[in-house]
Amino acid sequence: xxxxxxxxxxxxxxxxxxxxxxxxxxxxxxxxxxxxxxxxxxxxxxxxxxxxxxxxxxxxxxxxxxxxxxxxxxxxxxxxxxxxxxxxxxxxxxxxxxxxxxxxxxxxxxxxxxxxxxxxxxxxxxxxxxxxxxxxxxxxxxxxxxxxxxxxxxxxxxxxxxxxxxxxxxxxxxxxxxxxxxxxxxxxxxxxxxxxxxxxxxxxxxxxxxxxxxxxxxxxxxxxxxxxxxxxxxxxxxxxxxxxxxxxxx
Amino acid sequence: xxxxxxxxxxxxxxxxxxxxxxxxxxxxxxxxxxxxxxxxxxxxxxxxxxxxxxxxxxxxxxxxxxxxxxxxxxxxxxxxxxxxxxxxxxxxxxxxxxxxxxxxxxxxxxxxxxxxxxxxxxxxxxxxxxxxxxxxxxxxxxxxxxxxxxxxxxxxxxxxxxxxxxxxxxxxxxxxxxxxxxxxxxxxxxxxxxxxxxxxxxxxxxxxxxxxxxxxxxxxxxxxxxxxxx
Numbered sequence: 001x002x003x004x005x006x007x008x009x010x011x012x013x014x015x016x017x018x019x020x021x022x023x024x025x026x027x028x029x030x031x032x033x034x035x036x037x038x039x040x041x042x043x044x045x046x047x048x049x050x051x052x053x054x055x056x057x058x059x060x061x062x063x064x065x066x067x068x069x070x071x072x073x074x075x076x077x078x079x080x081x082x083x084x085x086x087x088x089x090x091x092x093x094x095x096x097x098x099x100x101x102x103x104x105x106x107x108x109x110x111x112x113x114x115x116x117x118x119x120x121x122x123x124x125x126x127x128x129x130x131x132x133x134x135x136x137x138x139x140x141x142x143x144x145x146x147x148x149x150x151x152x153x154x155x156x157x158x159x160x161x162x163x164x165x166x167x168x169x170x171x172x173x174x175x176x177x178x179x180x181x182x183x184x185x186x187x188x189x190x191x192x193x194x195x196x197x198x199x200x201x202x203x204x205x206x207x208x209x210x211x212x213x214x215x216x217x218x219x220x221x222x223x224x225x226x227x228x229x230x231x232x233x234x235x236x237x238x239x240x241x242x243x244x245x246x247x248x249x250x
Numbered sequence: 251x252x253x254x255x256x257x258x259x260x261x262x263x264x265x266x267x268x269x270x271x272x273x274x275x276x277x278x279x280x281x282x283x284x285x286x287x288x289x290x291x292x293x294x295x296x297x298x299x300x301x302x303x304x305x306x307x308x309x310x311x312x313x314x315x316x317x318x319x320x321x322x323x324x325x326x327x328x329x330x331x332x333x334x335x336x337x338x339x340x341x342x343x344x345x346x347x348x349x350x351x352x353x354x355x356x357x358x359x360x361x362x363x364x365x366x367x368x369x370x371x372x373x374x375x376x377x378x379x380x381x382x383x384x385x386x387x388x389x390x391x392x393x394x395x396x397x398x399x400x401x402x403x404x405x406x407x408x409x410x411x412x413x414x415x416x417x418x419x420x421x422x423x424x425x426x427x428x429x430x431x432x433x434x435x436x437x438x439x440x441x442x443x444x445x446x447x448x449x450x451x452x453x454x455x456x457x458x459x460x461x462x463x464x465x466x467x468x469x470x471x472x473x474x475x476x477x478x479x480x
Binding site: 042044057060073075078128210 | 286299300301315316330331333338367415418420424425435445
């Protein structure tokens with residue numbers, strides 16, 4: 001039988017546990033450690049993944065590799081069939097491709113690829129890791145997202161950056177730690193040439209500290225916001241709507 | 251330890267609770283782990299690996315993705331909830347495991363029951379006894395049990411957590427050595443697969459031994475903490 005003393009100890013441990021969780025929840029909300037898809041059955045796991053990694057990785061850099069490790073046979077994941085508007089851009093060599101930057105910015109801007117190339121350039125040799133398990137390493141060349149956000153005058157109250165693809169089913173968002181991170185790259189070139197369409201050309205947002213699906217292809221639109229609640233189903237990106245995690249650092 | 255009387259306290263309440271939490275987490279991790287592997291049932295060594303590269307080995311199973319031509323058809327994609335449940339269960343396993351280890355170090359359970367001494371004669375003797383179908387001595391953990399439990403708790407579980415974290419691009423940005431020491435991301439994934447196979451083997455043998463020793467009595471011991479005399 002369970003003794004009276006044991007029962008009291010267990011009761012005290014239970015109360016302490018619940019109080020601990022409540023305090024942790026309060027602190028997590030205050031310091032922005034709760035992801036937009038924190039509701040539902042897997043909310044506790046998603047919150048622990050995001051909160052623990054955000055505390056650990058606010059400024060850390062994704063691993064970069066020597067040139068000799070660039071994959072000779074990278075893998076271009078299949079994408080939805082292109083519609084006529086994309087085909088027209090492709091035929092014109094993407095000269096009219098525009099990236100719109102709006103939302104919580106002082107002056108919304110619209111940039112062509114040529115405009116982007118006038119901003120500071122960065123190249124990095126990082127790995128694309130897909131949630132399925134496969135990976136490859138490539139050199140990615142482009143404009144850091146923070147340069148574009150700076151050019152548009154992002155407001156201090158912005159907490160997330162939402163980004164959209166010409167493929168309207170595909171949109172995502174990152175917090176400001178990733179948006180302002182030096183490796184988060186508006187990528188227009190890969191391995192020395194223009195970014196191939198198969199790899200997301202003409203423009204792809206590379207987020208190398210998260211899995212491949214956060215690196216949205218055919219990028220057309222960036223919006224700075226202080227809340228994700230009214231965007232889509234309010235879960236932060238198209239991924240949670242399809243059953244996948246918003247935070248994909250793991 | 252005194253020899254088993256009519257009703258002896260065998261497992262402490264912390265051990266019993268964490269044992270079953272870890273059991274539930276393990277089942278969920280195994281199920282979802284299989285599902286995650288099905289999205290790319292190929293394994294590689296080193297940093298990178300994809301369908302354009304030569305695998306170390308492939309599993310002869312259907313894939314849940316059309317991009318992996320296994321020749322066994324395409325299953326529906328279940329990766330979303332599988333990954334969410336995998337990580338949530340991993341948190342439960344790690345937290346329950348930490349409570350178990352800290353408690354067991356403090357209570358003397360590790361020193362008294364698990365810490366193995368390398369005594370080949372005893373190991374041979376115990377294994378021979380098992381093969382003859384003899385009921386094991388229940389008054390203490392024998393050398394084979396000590397080696398099995400000790401290595402699962404202090405070697406295999408830590409390694410499977412490590413190899414899991416070494417696949418995370420976020421975690422490895424903060425601690426790059428965690429994946430470099432393993433020889434790369436794909437090496438970590440392949441090791442994670444073999445470690446889970448080792449754990450599955452352990453669980454199967456563990457359950458077989460529980461059945462051998464008396465399923466009802468052992469289940470009573472791990473839930474209520476008491477075992478009736480044989």
